[in-house]
Amino acid sequence: MKIRSIYLIGLDIWFSASSKAPFKSSGISIEVDEIQELAPPTYKAFDADLLLFRPDGFPVRSKAIHKNHRCLLPDFWSDKVKGIYLTAARNTAYLTWEVLVELSINAVQELLKLSAWDRAAQYDILFDAVFPKCSGERVRVEEHYPKYCSVLYIEPEEQLSSKERRIAYVAADVLSFLGQKGLAPQSHLLFDILLAHDIGLGVPCRKVAAVRLEPHPELKKTDVVMIPTTVWDIVSCLEYSSLDKV
Numbered sequence: 001m002k003i004r005s006i007y008l009i010g011l012d013i014w015f016s017a018s019s020k021a022p023f024k025s026s027g028i029s030i031e032v033d034e035i036q037e038l039a040p041p042t043y044k045a046f047d048a049d050l051l052l053f054r055p056d057g058f059p060v061r062s063k064a065i066h067k068n069h070r071c072l073l074p075d076f077w078s079d080k081v082k083g084i085y086l087t088a089a090r091n092t093a094y095l096t097w098e099v100l101v102e103l104s105i106n107a108v109q110e111l112l113k114l115s116a117w118d119r120a121a122q123y124d125i126l127f128d129a130v131f132p133k134c135s136g137e138r139v140r141v142e143e144h145y146p147k148y149c150s151v152l153y154i155e156p157e158e159q160l161s162s163k164e165r166r167i168a169y170v171a172a173d174v175l176s177f178l179g180q181k182g183l184a185p186q187s188h189l190l191f192d193i194l195l196a197h198d199i200g201l202g203v204p205c206r207k208v209a210a211v212r213l214e215p216h217p218e219l220k221k222t223d224v225v226m227i228p229t230t231v232w233d234i235v236s237c238l239e240y241s242s243l244d245k246v
């Protein structure tokens with residue numbers, strides 16, 4: 001399967017210690033390691049636009065994202081990460097950080113060399129490094145679960161399905177690429193996205209792999225990240241499943 005781009009989309013959810021106190025976050029300022037209030041989230045500058053598009057390829061909305069140049073990547077990830085983008089949403093009682101980590105094309109195969117739980121540990125190590133540290137209380141999860149929710153989104157370079165090629169064969173190829181052979185969980189088709197448990201981890205409420213069946217039109221702009229609305233909605237669902245665990 002030829003790949004155009006790979007994104008690891010993660011969530012970090014913080015609860016306010018007081019309904020009157022604004023959230024604070026360290027390590028986001030481009031200039032210094034100052035503590036910055038987020039009510040609503042503000043940044044020194046925006047570096048790119050996150051463009052969300054429907055299954056038919058029509059763009060529906062966009063949001064500004066901040067490129068995190070300043071975090072120190074762990075050794076394992078130093079040659080696997082091409083870019084890191086952050087955005088945040090503030091609700092009454094909690095703040096949700098969303099991070100988009102653009103991975104190199106060979107990152108999946110390198111991850112597959114690890115055991116399932118070693119991969120989960122590496123995800124947590126990566127997110128610990130790239131997420132800002134906030135005031136308040138982080139969402140609680142059970143000890144044997146990965147700390148963060150995430151979606152592994154894969155954009156193909158060529159169309160994966162056709163009238164002559166049944167979706168079952170496409171799913172088999174995708175699961176094989178993700179290292180899920182034999183007893184792999186069944187994949188599901190949601191509009192234009194094929195969903196699977198994330199590369200052998202088998203914890204669908206915490207990790208999901210999402211593969212688009214055909215590439216979206218390429219943009220000449222380098223400051224735009226395109227993500228299907230279907231995938232972004234899945235990320236939102238993971239946010240609510242995390243809140244249920246508190």
